[in-house]
Amino acid sequence: MSPDTAGVLDRDKLFAARLHAARVRPYLATALFALHTVESRRVPTMAVDRHWRCYVSPAFVDRTPVEELAGVWVHEVSHLLRDHHGRGDRIARKSGRTGPGERLRMNIAADCEINDDVFGDGLTCPEDVVRPEYLGMPPGLLMEDYLSRFGLGPMxxxxxxxxxxxxxxGLDREWDLGPDGADGLSEQARDAVRFRVAQGITGRPGSAPKAWKRWAEEAFHPPQPWRALLGAAVRSAASGSGGAHDYSYGRPSRRAAGVPGAVLPSLLRRPPRVSVVIDTSGSVSDAELGSALLEVAAICRAVGGRRDLITVVPCDAAARIVHPLCSGEGIPLLGGGGTDLRTGFAKALRSGPRPDVIVVLTDGQTSWPASRPPCRTVVGLFPRASQWDEDDDPDQAYTPDAPPEWAHVVSIG
Known part of the structure; x- marks a missing residue:
């Protein structure tokens, strides 16, 4: 289909379609009315830019029934709400594929993500809409999942x-008005629209498809890149003032030039020693213990792969043995009782030589040391939902102590 060259845009018909879309998808109304329309004969149908402008072909509006136009409104605003442009940019940076062919593949994959639940219930499905089934793929997946399942070809x-x-x-078009063009939304305004839509979805349970409920939950609680955060926290703690130094004549100091006839040692930073205290109490699941072992391997990579400098302390109500890190699979995570990680801290600090960093992997239902340990501390917290009900007696509810202020805390999962 080539770009259209028709006459004046029928805005009454276009806006009637948007009103119909807002009536049948009320949780998207805020986003639908936040879009600013731009008449364009260079787009085949309707298209959006990352600044929440909607470019509309007059000929497309003329030949398309209102019910189908309403579906296209929902389709286009779904791209923006689900941040397909930002996700496309991240995929392009990671893969190094930025050409038009790869971006077309991203557009197809993004359409597959949203078209499997856009239509029906008042929105008519156009004949040429792209659905996952057309490419032999299952519904209900994300754009990133679809990208790994198909390539450009006969289909x-x-x-x-x-x-x-x-x-x-995410690929800018020649007809885009760009960040400095008129009527674009600022980043803060775009975030406010997403938040209002997420509020509408979570506030009316049962009225939105599963994919939109999943999106709304992530909009309120965006997933943290916790492995990267945990690794950065460990590296930051290890490189702080608590890290030990040593002198070596193996590499002469650059200051030796100022002292003729003398050989001065250089100051070297010793690789940090890390002790990992793993909560093995009964409140920590087997899956979380398995995740803890994966984190031990990640921590090892974060400090340069020196397994001889990492020890592991399994701990429930008591800490038993300090295990040197040979392989994650060989660490026995014994426990299953109550929780008192203070004994784990004490065991880690008594082991020789003393660690520069203590990493604690726990669900947080424990008592903490009363004073700051003589080394940096990083706490990886497994998430826990609140168990308190409004009918419970607040005085009888158990609330675990939050990790102390001297610990760097990262939520895991």
Missing amino acids: TQELVWLDCGSGAD
Whole structure:
């Protein structure tokens, strides 16, 4: 399909379609009315940019029924709400594929993510809409999942006309007005729209499809890149003032030039010693213990791979043995009783030589040392949902102490 060259945009019909979309998808109304329309004969149908402008072909509006136009409104705003442009940019940076062909593949994958639950219940499905089943893929997946399941070829040849704009794949178009153009939303305004839509979805349970509920939950509680955060926290703690130094004549000091005839040693930073205290109490699941072993391996990589400098202390109500790190699979995580990680801290500090960093992996239902240990501390917390009910007696409810202020805390999972 080539760009249209028709006459004046029928805004009454276009906005009637948007009103219909807001009536049948009320939780998306805030986003639908936040879009600013731009008449354009360079787009095949409708398209969006990352600044929440919607470019509309007049000929497309003329030949499309209102019910189908309403579905296209929902389709285009879904690209923006689900941040397909930002996700497309991240995929392009990671893979190094930034050409138009790869971006077309991202647009197709993004359409597959949203089209499996856009239509029906008042929204008519156009004949040429891209669904996962058309490419032999299951519904209910994310754009990133679909990208790994198909490539450009005979099945996608008929989709070369597809162009939902830079808001769908992150690739700027010549017809984009850009960040300095009129009527674009600021980053703060875009975030406010997403928050209002997420509020509407979570405030009316049962009225939105599963994919939108999942999106709303992540909008309120965005997933942390916790492995990267944990590794950065360990590296930061290890490189702080608590890290020990030593002198070596193996590499002469650069200051030796100022002292002729003398050989001065250089100051070297010794690789940090890390002790990992793992909560093995009954409140920690087997899956979380398995995750803790994966974190031990990640911590090892974060400090340069020196397994001889890492020890592991399993601890429930008592700490038993300090295990040197040979392999994660060989560490026996014994326990299953109550929780008192103070004994784990004491065991780690008594082991020789003393660690520069203590990393604690726990669900947080424990008592903490009363004073700051003589080394840096990083706490990886397994998430826990609140068990308190409004009918419970607040005085009888158990609330575990929060990790102390001197610990760097990272939520795991």
